[in-house]
Amino acid sequence: MKSKPLFNLLTALFCIAILSSCAKKEEFVYYQDIDTVLLENASNTNFQTKLQPDDLIMIVVSAQDPESAIPFNLMNTMSANPTNPEGAGQMKQQLYLIDNQGYIEFPVLGSIKIGGLTRSEAIEYLNEEISQYINNPIINLRIVNFKVTVQGEVNRPGVHTITSERLTLMEAISLSGDMTIYGKRDNVLIIREIDGHKIPIRVDMTKSDFITSPYYYLNQNDIVYVEPNKTRINSSVVGPNLTVGISALSLLVTIIALSVK
DSSP: OTHHHHHHHHHHHHHHHHHHHOOOGGGTOSOTTGGGSOGGGOSOTTOOOBOOTTOEEEEEEEOSSHHHHGGGSOOOEEEOOTTOTTOOOEEEOOOEEOOTTSEEEETTTEEEEOTTOBHHHHHHHHHHHHTTTSSSOEEEEEESOOEEEEEESBSSOEEEEOSSSOEEHHHHHHHTTOBOTTBOTTOEEEEEEETTEEEEEEEOTTSGGGGGSTTSEEOTTOEEEEOBOHHHHHHHHHOTTHHHHHHHHHHHHHHHHHHHO
């Protein structure tokens, strides 16, 4: 019976190890207070991303008289197509690159600043300027290199390029295969460039109020970083053999229990 105290001690240690490995629901569930938040009052339903330096944009001008719109469009270029055995190329629309000051060189109009404008504002501005030369111009403008970067405790970290100009934080996380069990859902970091400055923003995705915040939609070139939780940090300190240790402890408790009997 001398083994009884040792058995009790090992049993207690085993229980502590098991309980410490258990996670709380509050650490993993998104939108925990969704039923108490009035989402119909969201102020970001009309969100439009703003054009930024290094954005590649396509602008196509058309009009009732097609000939009058030709000077306001970049010429298409022919690019080689290596998959075509005959060597034929394909036509590609030339794009505008917004420089560090927010300007582009536009046919006829010259150097114009559209950086900092939303898509609608840029279209309105171009419409006003081009209307001085042609009647009722139609402006089509879109960003073609909209991308965000997702890093940290997600299943598929990386850079995501999308064809849309509206991407939510949840969609970016989903594109990365969702967070791992080690991701801190209550402290997601967004790094956003505003007026040339990198601004860090913290978002608690376990609460629903972020849905009505300015960070519900991501801007192009945003960086999303999911921090590791304490379990991941502790496991890194203890080492990858923690699970093996718990299993060995469990086996030892079983052996002692049998010997006591």
